[in-house]
Amino acid sequence: MPTPLSSSRLSQRRARIVRERAIEVVLFLAALVSVFTTVGIVYILVKESVVFFQQVSIVDFLTDTQWTPLFDDAHFGIMVLLSGTLTSSVVALAIAIPLGTVIAIYLSEFAPFKVREIAKPFLELLGGVPTIVYGFFALLFVTPVLQWFYPALPGFNLLSAGIVMGIMIIPYVSSISEDAMRAVPMNLREGSYAMGATRFQTATRVVVPAAFSGIASAYILGISRAVGETMILAVAAGMQPNLTFNPLEPAATITAYIVQVALGDLPHGSIGYQTIFAAGLTLMLFTLACNIGGHLLRKRFRETY
Amino acid sequence: MAYAKDLTAIRLLIASHKRWDLVFAVCGVLALMVGILTFTALFVDMALEGVPRLSWDFFTNYPSRRAAQAGILSAWVGSCLVMVVTAVVAVPLGVGAGLYLEEYAPKNWVTDVIEINITNLAGVPSIVYGLLALGLFVYQFGFGQSILSAGLTLALLILPVVIVATREAIRSIPVGIREGAYALGATQWQVCKDHIVPYSSAGILTGIIIGMARAIGETAPIITIGALTFIAFLPPSPIKAEPPFISFEWLTSPFTVMPIQMFNWTSRPEAAFLQNAAAAGFVLVFMTLAMNGLAIWLRYRLRKNIKW
Numbered sequence: 001m002p003t004p005l006s007s008s009r010l011s012q013r014r015a016r017i018v019r020e021r022a023i024e025v026v027l028f029l030a031a032l033v034s035v036f037t038t039v040g041i042v043y044i045l046v047k048e049s050v051v052f053f054q055q056v057s058i059v060d061f062l063t064d065t066q067w068t069p070l071f072d073d074a075h076f077g078i079m080v081l082l083s084g085t086l087t088s089s090v091v092a093l094a095i096a097i098p099l100g101t102v103i104a105i106y107l108s109e110f111a112p113f114k115v116r117e118i119a120k121p122f123l124e125l126l127g128g129v130p131t132i133v134y135g136f137f138a139l140l141f142v143t144p145v146l147q148w149f150y151p152a153l154p155g156f157n158l159l160s161a162g163i164v165m166g167i168m169i170i171p172y173v174s175s176i177s178e179d180a181m182r183a184v185p186m187n188l189r190e191g192s193y194a195m196g197a198t199r200f201q202t203a204t205r206v207v208v209p210a211a212f213s214g215i216a217s218a219y220i221l222g223i224s225r226a227v228g229e230t231m232i233l234a235v236a237a238g239m240q241p242n243l244t245f246n247p248l249e250p251a252a253t254i255t256a257y258i259v260q261v262a263l264g265d266l267p268h269g270s271i272g273y274q275t276i277f278a279a280g281l282t283l284m285l286f287t288l289a290c291n292i293g294g295h296l297l298r299k300r301f302r303e304t305y
Numbered sequence: 306m307a308y309a310k311d312l313t314a315i316r317l318l319i320a321s322h323k324r325w326d327l328v329f330a331v332c333g334v335l336a337l338m339v340g341i342l343t344f345t346a347l348f349v350d351m352a353l354e355g356v357p358r359l360s361w362d363f364f365t366n367y368p369s370r371r372a373a374q375a376g377i378l379s380a381w382v383g384s385c386l387v388m389v390v391t392a393v394v395a396v397p398l399g400v401g402a403g404l405y406l407e408e409y410a411p412k413n414w415v416t417d418v419i420e421i422n423i424t425n426l427a428g429v430p431s432i433v434y435g436l437l438a439l440g441l442f443v444y445q446f447g448f449g450q451s452i453l454s455a456g457l458t459l460a461l462l463i464l465p466v467v468i469v470a471t472r473e474a475i476r477s478i479p480v481g482i483r484e485g486a487y488a489l490g491a492t493q494w495q496v497c498k499d500h501i502v503p504y505s506s507a508g509i510l511t512g513i514i515i516g517m518a519r520a521i522g523e524t525a526p527i528i529t530i531g532a533l534t535f536i537a538f539l540p541p542s543p544i545k546a547e548p549p550f551i552s553f554e555w556l557t558s559p560f561t562v563m564p565i566q567m568f569n570w571t572s573r574p575e576a577a578f579l580q581n582a583a584a585a586g587f588v589l590v591f592m593t594l595a596m597n598g599l600a601i602w603l604r605y606r607l608r609k610n611i612k613w
Contacts, residue, residue: 016492019494020492020493020494023494024405024409024493026401027401027402027404027405027409028405028409030397030398030399030401030402030405031401031402031405031406031410031419032419033398033402033461033464034402034419034422034423034426034464034465034468035418035419035422037426037437037461037464038422038425038426040437040441041429041433041434041436041437044436044437044439044440044441045433045436045437045440047440048440099336099339099340102329102332102333102336103333103336103337103340105329105333106329106330106332106333106334106336106337107333110326110329110330110333111333119337119341121598121601122340122341122344123340124597124601125344125594125597125598125601126340126343126344128515128518128519128522128593128594128596128597129344129347129522129590129593129594130521130522130523130524130564130589130590130593131522131524131525132522132524132564132567132568132571132586132589133347133351133522133567133586133589133590134347135568135571136351136567136571136582136583136586137346137347137350137351139571140350140579140583141346141347141350167339167340167343170339170340171340198322198323198325198326199326199329200322200325200326200328200329201322201325203329220428221428224428224429224430227430228429228430228431228432228433229430230430230431230432230524230525231524231525231564231568234525234568235568235571235572255430255432255525258432258435258436258525258529259432259525259528259529262435262439262528262529262530262531263528268444276436276529277436277440280432280433280436283430283432283433284429284430284433287428287429287430291425291428
């Protein structure tokens with residue numbers, strides 16, 4: 001027979017187990033919020049896009065060369081917005097990828113300890129500046145400077161927005177690439193030095209190939225940043241839809257279009273309201289494709305030590 | 306002698322290869338300089354244009370049609386209130402999720418799905434969060450274009466940052482600490498609340514500050530949910546003179562935030578408004594720099610002090 005003492009202990013113990021389980025469930029729910037977020041994003045984008053595609057055929061959406069959703073003669077050619085997104089992203093990546101990679105190699109393989117300790121926080125600050133401030137800087141500082149070299153440049157253009165966007169992305173590319181390179185085991189470098197290789201040879205022929213999968217993820221992150229960047233383009237590239245691959249022209253990107261529509265007063269449920277979800281879905285599919293491509297690339301080049 | 310000739314040839318070869326080391330080091334420094342110079346140019350440009358405009362009135366005036374009298378009162382109050390909502394939602398959820406994934410999660414497919422999800426969410430463009438909020442919070446849940454909607458949106462946006470920081474901080478705690486506590490009969494939750502969370506709190510705090518610094522500068526998702534750009538009033542005060550003293554009316558109030566005010570001024574052609582934009586931008590850059598600087602300093606202190 002249990003004494004009163006042990007039975008009260010037992011019930012205490014039971015209460016404790018229940019409490020422990022309850023806490024675990026609560027924490028699990030907190031972790032599930034991220035899954036709900038993804039489900040929510042997909043649900044909202046697909047739901048509104050379905051309504052949109054009942055009125056506009058997918059073929060028109062993909063092949064039309066005009067984007068005039070708010071005019072009486074409405075055209076919905078996403079190519080127009082996609083061209084702006086692609087052009088500005090190419091300009092940004094042409095700056096961010098080479099500079100980011102060089103900085104990463106330099107900081108990981110060449111730089112003295114002191115330089116690295118100072119440069120890394122500085123780069124982090126560069127990535128922390130709000131994008132609207134970058135937009136202001138592109139419009140009122142970089143564009144005038146570029147016009148000084150090339151006077152025919154219009155006030156709004158993809159070039160200056162792309163350049164500033166590229167500089168904004170440098171820290172993302174460099175910090176992840178550098179982490180990947182520092183994770184390469186020391187004895188690989190030592191082996192290379194023992195064979196008489198110089199620092200540069202070791203860096204480019206041993207460390208970079210060994211860290212390639214990590215560097216690839218850095219590039220992928222850079223690409224999705226560039227494609228999804230909004231405010232710099234909305235401020236500095238103008239918001240006129242323009243089917244062009246010339247960075248010297250003004251053009252709207254997918255993201256800038258969403259901002260433009262959101263700034264206006266569109267009634268909930270109108271076709272203009274639904275276009276931003278169709279545009280958002282395109283953006284989402286584009287970044288998803290990048291991520292899947294990056295995942296496959298990483299799998300193909302993964303090195304384990 | 307052939308031997309000596311070979312030696313000089315080898316030395317020449319080594320010298321020419323070493324030259325590449327030097328060339329590359331110079332390239333590295335130049336690339337770094339591009340980043341640092343841009344940052345300096347941006348900061349100085351903002352400061353030169355904006356600082357003359359900064360005055361007490363600038364912080365206590367509402368936006369106005371006349372540039373010289375316009376201020377950022379409603380913008381900074383709005384930013385602060387939105388940040389409160391964001392922190393209240395994102396901190397418990399992020400720390401809870403990080404704790405679950407590190408300390409509780411079994412190794413199964415559900416955990417895998419959650420982890421992959423968090424990685425992917427970190428790469429989703431911020432404007433897509435704005436679309437989510439527009440469809441879900443503003444219309445489906447009926448929160449409207451309010452401080453509550455904006456705070457929730459930014460909370461979801463910075464959740465991955467907080468989760469990743471929490472997990473990294475927890476992972477650096479040695480297993481021995483947990484084993485010691487379990488050996489003394491602590492339950493899993495006791496281990497978490499008395500050991501894991503306190504020891505990782507500085508690392509978690511760093512993540513929270515970086516997340517909040519990002520949230521305060523985010524513009525696109527808040528524009529997407531339809532924040533108004535011209536707000537010449539303050540949300541209702543959260544503290545009342547009569548009982549129950551605290552009111553949550555402000556949660557449903559229309560609002561504007563700092564980056565939106567800056568965007569609004571940037572898109573006007575008059576030079577005087579551009580000057581206002583520069584001043585608002587300077588305040589914004591200063592705030593995010595201060596927050597990021599604090600986070601970097603905390604991390605530095607942390608690395609120096611803790612040795613397990």
